[in-house]
Amino acid sequence: MGKTTAEKIFASHLVDEPFPGTKVLKLDVVMCHEITTPIAIADLMARGKDRVFDPSKIKAVIDHVTPSKDTKTATQAKMLRDWARRHNIKDFFDVGQNGVCHALFPEKGFIRPGYTVIMGDSHTCTHGAFGAFAAGVGTTDLEVGILKGVCAFREPKTIRVNLNGSLPAGVFAKDVILYVIGQLGVNGATDRVIEFRGPVVEAMTMESRMTLCNMAIEAGGTSGICMPDMVTVEFLWPFISDQYPAKEAALADFHRWCSDDDACYEQVFDFDLSALEPIVTFGYKPDQVKSARELAGTPVDQVYLGSCTNGRLEDLRVAANILKGNKIAPNVRGILSPATPKIYRDALAEGIIDIFMEAGFCVTNPTCGACLGMSNGVLAEGEVCASTTNRNFMGRMGKGGMVHLMSPATSAATALEGVIADPRKYL
């Protein structure tokens, strides 16, 4: 019997199986941000165990509220900053260099196929786009990860989602994942790894694959996983070129992490996406989805483009193509948060930032703030936001606010019309 990618990673990283079905794994990367890490640091200090298992395997960023907005957030940032200095954590990203964690860390080349990754952030599943096992955890798991370099997981079962056909114009990775969550339900993949396969994934860029895997958690999934291929190699090449004689060699090495043809899946879904339409959420759960066409005309107050789901350069490009030469509707405010400084600068160089600003968008520094109602774009009571983020819970972006999740293209079309709009008319 063959193995899935997750099973291969579990087998190769196994430290202990204290009880049947519970696997303690060695960690390759432990990621930290300033919201969930400071309490882990404080607890380690209180226990007299202010240590890290390996500073080179710890990556840290201040990204949720940055620059700090008040004394409390300044204290959180300081705790992370002081800790990173104290333990010589070189990959620490502070104001000026910091970006949204799940966009920044892959951009820095920190993830490889076959890696085990944890972070105190539910959207850590993003990194599965590289063929890694990446899972969001709480502060206690993070604390043990920091101290011991291990984390415990239940034996993974894998759901295979075959994305067949090819995406029509105006339909993107965000529409695909919203559709898949709509099919699986918000707990359809709890304690499962979702393996994204098929020609639609193979044709996707790494950015799109990250968008896909980012929202695996919204179906309850522990991680999303894509098979490493030449697209993965090309993305990572600047970071690995000294380790392989040629890209083909890297590809051959990465291929050992791909699921075997005779691997066993708990469930297999086949979706033909050739007729998929742009998708938008309408309720307070990410599985409540309709087509943008059906929801067209729904009024919004704010349009937000950014986050670990959709703040990458390709997202900005798609939206800019729709916004170019146009103004956003007078009843909406548009906010763009490029996810990293590099994305910001590349967008500047390409003239994308100019297009957004000409259209009437406010451009913020890279941060997660608006997505969870912490900073930089919080909604007022009763307001509605068209957003490229990943969660539409009641009050998510501000108490009493409502969020419609959608792709960057749909959000750009919505900004122009001031109501939810189908982006395909702007193609």
Place this chain on the structure above:
Amino acid sequence: MKSFGGPILCLDRSDINTDEIIPAKYLTEITKEDLKPYILEDLKLPGFDPKGEKTLTARVIVSRGNFGCGSSREHAPWVFEVNDITAVIAESFARIFRQNMFNCGMAAIELPAEQIDTLMKYAAFPDTIIAIDIERQQITVRGGGQEEQFAFDVSPFDKALVLAGGWVDYADQKY
């Protein structure tokens, strides 16, 4: 080991998420105690008042499917812990929330829908108490002159975490 049991708070809805348990704007707190007043602040349920007597006296929460979905924030179990709620009984849990509970030495117990229905009915009696015996994997509910017992499953690992007082102590001894 923490003790489990006492008056119950029934939250009769599926998919109660971490934003509802503790809104993100309070994640700027850096001690667990500071979270205490904000428990379930944004949860909208008919008849439920987050500041009400039931929330104050509860030691066990009973709820439906996919409890604790959403964010990885351990602030969700912590806000229960500092309000002396150390166990949640539900039809099912989101993975991260469930593990956070056990990692803190608390209990996240799954029961089938029919048994949750039964527990929900006990909410009508003001004297209802749930007792949870983790070692024997048994729940006893008493109220309105009645008593019923249910067996539950818990993974041996999660049970060991509860007995060890949480994952940090367990891992520190072992790895």
